[in-house]
Structure formats: C-alpha cells, structure tokens
Amino acid sequence: MTELRTLKVALLGCGNVGAQVARILLEDADALASRTGARLELTGIAVRNLDTKRDVELPQELFTTDAESLVKDADLVVELMGGIEPARSLILSALRSGACVVTGNKALIAQDGATLHEEADRAGVQLSYEAAVAGAIPILRPIRDSLSGDRITRVLGIVNGTTNFILDQMDSTGAQFADALAEAQRLGYAEADPTADVEGHDAASKAAILAALSFHTRFALDDVYCEGISSVSAADIAAAKDAGFVIKLLAIAEKLTDEQGATGVSVRVHPTLLPRDHPLAAVRGAFNAVFIEAENAGELMFYGQGAGGTPTASAVLGDLVSAARRIVLGGPAGTETTTGHVAALPIDAAVTSYYIGLDVADQPGVLARIAQLFAEHGVSIEIMRQTIHRAEDSSVESAELRIVTHRATEAALAATVEAVKRLDVINTVTSVLRVEGV
Amino acid sequence: MTELRTLKVALLGCGNVGAQVARILLEDADALASRTGARLELTGIAVRNLDTKRDVELPQELFTTDAESLVKDADLVVELMGGIEPARSLILSALRSGACVVTGNKALIAQDGATLHEEADRAGVQLSYEAAVAGAIPILRPIRDSLSGDRITRVLGIVNGTTNFILDQMDSTGAQFADALAEAQRLGYAEADPTADVEGHDAASKAAILAALSFHTRFALDDVYCEGISSVSAADIAAAKDAGFVIKLLAIAEKLTDEQGATGVSVRVHPTLLPRDHPLAAVRGAFNAVFIEAENAGELMFYGQGAGGTPTASAVLGDLVSAARRIVLGGPAGTETTTGHVAALPIDAAVTSYYIGLDVADQPGVLARIAQLFAEHGVSIEIMRQTIHRAEDSSVESAELRIVTHRATEAALAATVEAVKRLDVINTVTSVLRVEGV
The missing domain is CATH 3.40.50.720 (NAD(P)-binding Rossmann-like Domain)
Known part of the structure; x- marks a missing residue:
C-alpha cells in the first residue's frame, strides 16, 4: 500500500x-x-x-x-x-x-x-x-440524499427496540405489560430504569430528528407529542389481535393540510394499531424499521437492528x-437541508383513525345512539362490531362494542369520546387507540 | 428567493x-x-x-x-x-x-x-x-456510503418485479407459470416479450452491480450465473409451500471462503426457496427488496417499488x-470504491442448501440407501420426509421423498443428484431447487 x-x-x-x-x-x-x-x-x-x-x-x-x-x-x-x-x-x-x-x-x-x-x-x-x-439501519442519509428529489409525506418508525420487544412479547404470549417488561430486563433488552424507553422519550428524540430531515425544518422536542406503552394492557393487545391488528409504538411525522389549505407537520409518538399485513407489523423482537411514504417513490421500508454495540x-x-x-x-462539508419552514402541529390537529373499545349496556337502540353521537361530532365510523358475552343460563353478562373510525382530528375524536362517556348506556370506555396503515 | x-x-x-x-x-x-x-x-x-x-x-x-x-x-x-x-x-x-x-x-x-x-x-x-x-429503493448509495465502514458478507435481492409478481401469483392461486405470466402481461407487469425478465437477465445485470458495490470489485456479466423462472412448476411451488417455503427469484452475491482459506464472491440469479418467515418472503406482488448481511450491522432490508415511471x-x-x-x-466527484480484487467464483463453487424432490419406489431400505449416497458425496441432510400416496384399496400408488440439505457446494450436490438418478429405486427426480435463509 x-x-x-x-x-x-x-x-x-x-x-x-x-x-x-x-x-x-x-x-x-x-x-x-x-x-x-x-x-x-x-x-x-x-x-x-x-x-x-x-x-x-x-x-x-x-x-x-x-x-x-x-x-x-x-x-x-x-x-x-x-x-x-x-x-x-x-x-x-x-x-x-x-x-x-x-x-x-x-x-x-x-x-x-x-x-x-x-x-x-x-x-x-x-x-x-x-x-x-x-x-445500524441507514436511514438519515437515504432521507437526506437519496430522497432529496422527492417529497416525503409521511414517516412511520419502529425506532425503539425495547418497546417493540415488549409489545411483541405481549402479542405473542398474551403477557401483561409488567411481565413482558420484566422479561425484557432479564434478557438485557430493557434497562433497570426503563422510563426513557417505555414512556417514549427515546422514540420522541428520534421522531424529532426524522421529522427535521424529512421535512427540511427543525422541530423542537416540545413539538413532539409523546405517549408511551406502559398503559397498554393485555386486553388491548388481545382486542387488537382479534380485530386483525397489532400494536406498535410508532414515531410518526406527517405532513397535513387543513381545510383552509394550510400545511403543517404532526410529529408524535404513541402506541398505534397497524393491520397485521402492514410491512411494519412483521417487525418482531428488538428489530427496528422505518416506513416512508413519498410522493414519487411511494412506499419504502428500511429494516434492521436498532441497537446493540x-x-x-x-x-x-x-x-x-x-x-x-x-x-x-478536500470537498466542502455536507450541510443540513433545513430549507423549509413548516409549522409543527399540536396533537389536537393530528389526523388519524381510531380504535375505541366500549363496555355497553345491552339495550335496544344502543348502537344507533352511539353511531348518532359519532356522526354529530363529524367522526365517521368505518367498522362497528358488537360482541355479547352470555352467562351459562344465556342471560347477558356484558356487551362489548368495538369501533374503528375513518380518519378524524384528535380534537374531534376527544370531543366524541367525552360525549360517549356521558351516555347512560355506556359502562366504561375500555380503550382508545390510534390506528395507522388502514 | x-x-x-x-x-x-x-x-x-x-x-x-x-x-x-x-x-x-x-x-x-x-x-x-x-x-x-x-x-x-x-x-x-x-x-x-x-x-x-x-x-x-x-x-x-x-x-x-x-x-x-x-x-x-x-x-x-x-x-x-x-x-x-x-x-x-x-x-x-x-x-x-x-x-x-x-x-x-x-x-x-x-x-x-x-x-x-x-x-x-x-x-x-x-x-x-x-x-x-x-x-425507487435507495440501495446503491446506502451500500456505498452508509456501509462503507462495514464488511458486507451477503446480498439477497428480489430485484425484478415481473418475476416476483408471477411467483407470488403462482404461490397464492396455485396457477401454472404460463397462466401467471399471461396475467402479468394483461396487467402490464410483463412485456409482450418477457424473456429478459423471466429468464433472469434483468436480475443478472442488477446482481453484477450490487456485487460490485458490495465487494468493492468489478464483476463481468459473464461472472453471473443466471437461471430464470420459466421452469418453475405449480408442483414445485406447492411442494415448497407444503414444506414451509416460498419460491423467489433472488439475485445473490456472497463472499465464500473455501477450505484452503481462499475467498471469492459467488454472484448468481436463480429461483430460491426461502422460509416463509424470512423478511424477503413477505415481499409480495411487483415489489422489490434487498436483504443485506454485514459483519457489524447484521441483517438489513430495504423495501419498496422496484419499477414504474x-x-x-x-x-x-x-x-x-x-x-x-x-x-x-464545488467538491470533488464521488468515486466508485472498487478498491478490492475478489475473485468471481464459478457456479460450481457456490455453497447453498438444496431442496430435492424424488419420486421413489416403496421398498424397505430406500431411505437408507439414499441417505448413504448423500453421505458418500459429503452432502449432509437436514430434513428428509417421505409421503406415501395410497389408492382407495390402500395399496401404494407412489412414494414421494423430499430432502432439504445443509449447505454444500453446487459441485457436490450435482454429483449427488447424478448418483441418485442412477439408483434403481428412484423413479424421477422431480425437482432440485436452491434454498437460502435457513
């Protein structure tokens, strides 16, 4: 040499x-x-x-x-x-x-x-x-260089291996969060103090970085809405599974245009239902993956190990x-391309689909009243499914209602859920989870 | 501005x-x-x-x-x-x-x-x-830049959408090759003269390019062994499915070290069995994906649309x-990094696992004789499974033997298959297919 x-x-x-x-x-x-x-x-x-x-x-x-x-x-x-x-x-x-x-x-x-x-x-x-x-996944450079001639519209990332491992365990074994976390700690996938991972703070930092590169605009960490997985129950996972979904903690950055034509970027981290045939649904264990939608390239996914020395x-x-x-x-240094200035949207302005689980009274007309309430709040229902649990003498023990909505703003959804809670025929709202990829 | x-x-x-x-x-x-x-x-x-x-x-x-x-x-x-x-x-x-x-x-x-x-x-x-x-998939730049500090050991790519669409159709509907090709032509996924796609020539060019960037060495198109999908039958697909595999046309470039410690790169395109839980197995329709194994990064996959304007x-x-x-x-142009000089290996030196389907006589000792023959040629058997098809009167109509081998050279496998064919207890060798990802 x-x-x-x-x-x-x-x-x-x-x-x-x-x-x-x-x-x-x-x-x-x-x-x-x-x-x-x-x-x-x-x-x-x-x-x-x-x-x-x-x-x-x-x-x-x-x-x-x-x-x-x-x-x-x-x-x-x-x-x-x-x-x-x-x-x-x-x-x-x-x-x-x-x-x-x-x-x-x-x-x-x-x-x-x-x-x-x-x-x-x-x-x-x-x-x-x-x-x-x-x-290990090459993701920032492809976004910055390879997609520099395209317009990214949405990024969905499984960017935290600890939470993906825990959710995957819960999904495959039916375990409760606490047990899956303990298993993750035993195997070295989770730290003794798992807060940064399970509460989504680690994913939120990554969401802010992905959003900055994807939308050529710098976002503050405060612009990232963050919700972890510690409140996801085995019942949520089971209900999601039953409806053909898997629950993943996603880092999401997407461009939204409101009715007045103003655009902004919603950057958020939260547990999310994904259809089981979505490419991200197959990301198991501690693996990571980033799914990108771009105007010209269409759908891309980058998959690999998200951690490990x-x-x-x-x-x-x-x-x-x-x-x-x-x-x-001897060339010049590559500069960051934060040439745009897109507004960061508050979580209320985020638009997504929702899964809502309700424990309802078994009375005639309950479905109609709930459907009416959703319609009044401008939230359109895609799927509504009632399951009646009967005792041995075939009397009704409980009735469960599962709703998947079309895309709606968080604000509209929150108002709907508040109104639903006030209905006398509702016993409990068992879960409200966001849905992507439908 | x-x-x-x-x-x-x-x-x-x-x-x-x-x-x-x-x-x-x-x-x-x-x-x-x-x-x-x-x-x-x-x-x-x-x-x-x-x-x-x-x-x-x-x-x-x-x-x-x-x-x-x-x-x-x-x-x-x-x-x-x-x-x-x-x-x-x-x-x-x-x-x-x-x-x-x-x-x-x-x-x-x-x-x-x-x-x-x-x-x-x-x-x-x-x-x-x-x-x-x-x-659309950013793959060359990530290999050249993002993985520049790593050593790629193997690349497996679904890089031709036409053949992936056809194989996916055959897998999901049970169609024969000719019918799936006709469907692909009707939908615009295959050209009127589909030779370049179905015979693997298009994938071979891409394999040569992927190999060059991955192993920092230029390979001639003649160095690429190329076998298309026109001889893959509905029966092959069904047998693979039954054994838990899916058949994909893969572009493969991998570094191999022989017993004397000499290294070379095997670059090839051929129909390949993949376990159904391999990340590449989930790549449906006309989508493309490239799966990379690197010494430090481990397993990576890049997924997206492989064609379309x-x-x-x-x-x-x-x-x-x-x-x-x-x-x-004003910086200097990026130069290609063909700094290495790794030899291109002939197909005989390629090392992979194999799936072999045999129609055998139903006689005592057949399995032992075949197993013995494999052992004599240094090809180790991983799975051997016999299925006996009986007529209504429960007399034996035919006996089918399916073998999956451990990794062996093409040369050893070819010699084994030749010897197997000469056994009097063998009616037909129904298929010989390569297997990856096991």
Whole structure:
C-alpha cells in the first residue's frame, strides 16, 4: 500500500457502542484505509473512570480521562458518551477546532441540533449522526440524499427496540405489560430504569430528528407529542389481535393540510394499531424499521437492528469513513437541508383513525345512539362490531362494542369520546387507540 | 428567493421514467432549487420519434431528435433511453465534456461500467445510477456510503418485479407459470416479450452491480450465473409451500471462503426457496427488496417499488439533486470504491442448501440407501420426509421423498443428484431447487 495520510480519531465514551467502534478501528485498519484513502488512527478513548471493566479488550494506553485535550488534537471526533453535558461542550469545541464530528447522541441532536449544525457550518466541517436513529439501519442519509428529489409525506418508525420487544412479547404470549417488561430486563433488552424507553422519550428524540430531515425544518422536542406503552394492557393487545391488528409504538411525522389549505407537520409518538399485513407489523423482537411514504417513490421500508454495540458501531463507522473521505478529497462539508419552514402541529390537529373499545349496556337502540353521537361530532365510523358475552343460563353478562373510525382530528375524536362517556348506556370506555396503515 | 445559478439538464429518452423525470423537473422546480442551491433547467428531451404519443403532457418545444447537440451544452445529463447504443456513446461524450451523468441503464452499467467510471474519474465528474437497481429503493448509495465502514458478507435481492409478481401469483392461486405470466402481461407487469425478465437477465445485470458495490470489485456479466423462472412448476411451488417455503427469484452475491482459506464472491440469479418467515418472503406482488448481511450491522432490508415511471423517477431525481449540489458546492466527484480484487467464483463453487424432490419406489431400505449416497458425496441432510400416496384399496400408488440439505457446494450436490438418478429405486427426480435463509 502506498503511503497514506493519517487522520487522528478521538473517541469519547467507551460503552457498548464505543468499545465496538474502537475494536473495529483497530482490527479493520487496513480495509478502512483502503476505502477512505487515509489511515484512521485511534489516538485515544476518553472515559470517566479508567478502572471500569470493559467487555472488549483494548490497549490500556489509549484510555484517558482528559477528553478536552484529546479533542483538541483530533481530525475526527466520535462522541458516544450520551447525555447533554459534557457531550455538548466537547462537540462544540471539536467543531470549533475544525474537526468533523460523528455522534450517536439522539437526545442532544433532538434538543440542540440547530446550535451544533450552525457551528459545523461556520467551521465548514461535517456533523453526522446516522447511529442516533434506528441503530445500524441507514436511514438519515437515504432521507437526506437519496430522497432529496422527492417529497416525503409521511414517516412511520419502529425506532425503539425495547418497546417493540415488549409489545411483541405481549402479542405473542398474551403477557401483561409488567411481565413482558420484566422479561425484557432479564434478557438485557430493557434497562433497570426503563422510563426513557417505555414512556417514549427515546422514540420522541428520534421522531424529532426524522421529522427535521424529512421535512427540511427543525422541530423542537416540545413539538413532539409523546405517549408511551406502559398503559397498554393485555386486553388491548388481545382486542387488537382479534380485530386483525397489532400494536406498535410508532414515531410518526406527517405532513397535513387543513381545510383552509394550510400545511403543517404532526410529529408524535404513541402506541398505534397497524393491520397485521402492514410491512411494519412483521417487525418482531428488538428489530427496528422505518416506513416512508413519498410522493414519487411511494412506499419504502428500511429494516434492521436498532441497537446493540456492534450494529450501531457499523453506522458510526459509515459516518466516520464518509467524513474522512471528504477530508481526503478536500470537498466542502455536507450541510443540513433545513430549507423549509413548516409549522409543527399540536396533537389536537393530528389526523388519524381510531380504535375505541366500549363496555355497553345491552339495550335496544344502543348502537344507533352511539353511531348518532359519532356522526354529530363529524367522526365517521368505518367498522362497528358488537360482541355479547352470555352467562351459562344465556342471560347477558356484558356487551362489548368495538369501533374503528375513518380518519378524524384528535380534537374531534376527544370531543366524541367525552360525549360517549356521558351516555347512560355506556359502562366504561375500555380503550382508545390510534390506528395507522388502514 | 435570491438569484440562483442555473444548471442545464439534458434528458435522453422519454419513456415511462423519462416522462416523469421531465414532469417533476418542471413541476417541482422551486422545491428542487431550494434543496440544490441551483435551478435545474430542463433544456431538452432527446427522443427517436417526435410524433410518439406520450402519457405525460410536456412542452413540445423541449423535444428534439438531436441528442448529440443536447448533450454538448449540458451540465447534467440524464440517460433513460436504455440499451447499449447510442446510450453508451452519448454518456461517454457527456462525461468527456464535463457533465455529470445520471442513468438508470442497468444493462450498460453491468456490461461496461468500468469504462464509464474511468471516464468519469478522468473528467472529475459524477456518474450515478441509483435507478438501475430496485427502482425507487435507495440501495446503491446506502451500500456505498452508509456501509462503507462495514464488511458486507451477503446480498439477497428480489430485484425484478415481473418475476416476483408471477411467483407470488403462482404461490397464492396455485396457477401454472404460463397462466401467471399471461396475467402479468394483461396487467402490464410483463412485456409482450418477457424473456429478459423471466429468464433472469434483468436480475443478472442488477446482481453484477450490487456485487460490485458490495465487494468493492468489478464483476463481468459473464461472472453471473443466471437461471430464470420459466421452469418453475405449480408442483414445485406447492411442494415448497407444503414444506414451509416460498419460491423467489433472488439475485445473490456472497463472499465464500473455501477450505484452503481462499475467498471469492459467488454472484448468481436463480429461483430460491426461502422460509416463509424470512423478511424477503413477505415481499409480495411487483415489489422489490434487498436483504443485506454485514459483519457489524447484521441483517438489513430495504423495501419498496422496484419499477414504474414515478417511483423510478424519484431515484433519478435523488441522483440529480446530489450531483447538482456537488457542482454548486464545488467538491470533488464521488468515486466508485472498487478498491478490492475478489475473485468471481464459478457456479460450481457456490455453497447453498438444496431442496430435492424424488419420486421413489416403496421398498424397505430406500431411505437408507439414499441417505448413504448423500453421505458418500459429503452432502449432509437436514430434513428428509417421505409421503406415501395410497389408492382407495390402500395399496401404494407412489412414494414421494423430499430432502432439504445443509449447505454444500453446487459441485457436490450435482454429483449427488447424478448418483441418485442412477439408483434403481428412484423413479424421477422431480425437482432440485436452491434454498437460502435457513
């Protein structure tokens, strides 16, 4: 091999993903050099504690607690510490000193991507974060580059493996949420404190990033409506299954046009019913997938492992090689394409279909009264199905009513549900869930 | 909008895809300009015959039969004529005059990509062809860029919509090949002369392109083993279904290491059995999907529309915006990364699992003799299942034996099948099909 230029790589953080990135940089050095046109020299790994035991054996001399000095001297900085600080300050300092930055820090990008991108643009360097959304799956680059000549209309993503594993367990075994969560924790798919995953916060950060790239507009994390899966019951799952649906936690970003012709983007995370023949319904276990609808391309889906040290390291390395190639070739840094300014819509303005489960009195005319109420609120019913449960003496024990609506606004639906609750023939509203893909 | 630079776009060919590209360039001019940083001005559309009736209404003054003059004056040339000549000469002439070229011409790229890439590198311009493989699905760019820090070990693609539609019809209705083909022709999924699709030639070109990008090595079209679907019978499909498989025409490129440690790449197209729970098995109708296995990323799948004017135009536009951005920003052209030199393996060296259907005599010891023969040839049996068909008087009418092997070389399998045929207890070898994903 001819003499190649060397680029210095500083790694910040050595958890699951960081350790694998370090291993690959060391083990695959020759292959990476031939694809990059430069040798990627790992100059150090900044960690909080030098004595922490790590799964991957790495040269001890690479470790340091002095992240600031490491960053100062690097051509490329890989940030995999997570959290807002000190990650944010270190990235800003790296960009200011002219280093390209690769990060997997979804929370930071979702919260403060604008500042970081401005700094990268000012310095003329590259900031990339493919690993921040859907782990190993190439999704941000295809949206930004491959679909740059198209108009994305909707993104539906299974972007959190923990919740997909839990919902999949509930669906396949009939388990309650708490038991499925315990199983996920036992297998290492869920953390001891699972809040960020099960309450949808992790997915919300990813939704904000997907929305920004898809609609060329930056959205604040506050613009993302977020509802987790902890209130999804085994009964919800069973009822959904019975009606031909599966429940998935989806990150959704879609462009909506209201009756006055004004457009906005609804960005939200919530448990969602999907028909069992929808491509996303087949995404099992801890896998991730992102389903995209674009005006010209039609329906696309990207599927793969959404987490795990080695898979996520693949995405980090892809960004790293790409940034290094650009340094070698001398071209300008790729800028983000937030050229649009679409309004973020509040959850009330979101438009979707709904599944409503009701426990009703078995009286003549109940269906008609409920149907009338939906009609008065402008919510059109697609499917209405009543199941009567009888005791052994064939007297009625309970009557269950399941309704799937056509698309309606959240506001209209909420008003409908409130009115339904006030009907004397309603015992309980057992569930209200959103439906996509119908 | 501030004054933007204008880039001249020449379009060669105005078929299904070309007409949609022209329409989008005209209709979406403002959005494309804001994402590109330059106005993309369609300066002309070269066609063979000015009087041909087209589905899309386009300004008559854009049409010309003088492709050479059109190309001379362009910054970006979009070639969608298909075929080898005059497409090849026009692309070379465009590259030499410093224009970036976007093409969807899989046959030309598979046959002569090396020459075109050399010319593009010499001129320092970009040559891209995302639309050549799997239509709207972003697949070449993710392989080249996103997976640049990983090692792809295997690619399995459903890259021909016509054959997938036909096989899907056969699977869901039990139809024979000829009837499913006729249905595909009636619906416009198959051409009047369906040879290129059903005999696998179209998929073979795509396999060569996928292999080149995945293994950083250029493969000749002659390196691709090619077997179409015209000999797949309704009985094959039914037997596969019964055993839990679906038959798909796959384009396969995989790295194999032999017992001496030598590596090579097997590139091939043939009907293949896939377990029904494999992600590719769910790809229905005329949809395409590419399944990738990489050392670090694990399993990835890219799914979407593989053909059609508007979807394919989306891929063309993505390449066009990307090339235009690069011209605007002034960076170097992206070069192909054929830095490796992996040998193309002959089909005999391919390693896969096999499904073998045998019509056997109902005699004691038949299974043992056949199993013995497989063992002697070094082919290990995974599943062996005998079904006895009895007449009404319960005498044996026929005995059917179905075998699924573990992975073995084509050479070993072929020798085994030859030996099996010579056994006196064998009436017929009813089918020999390759199996993936087990």
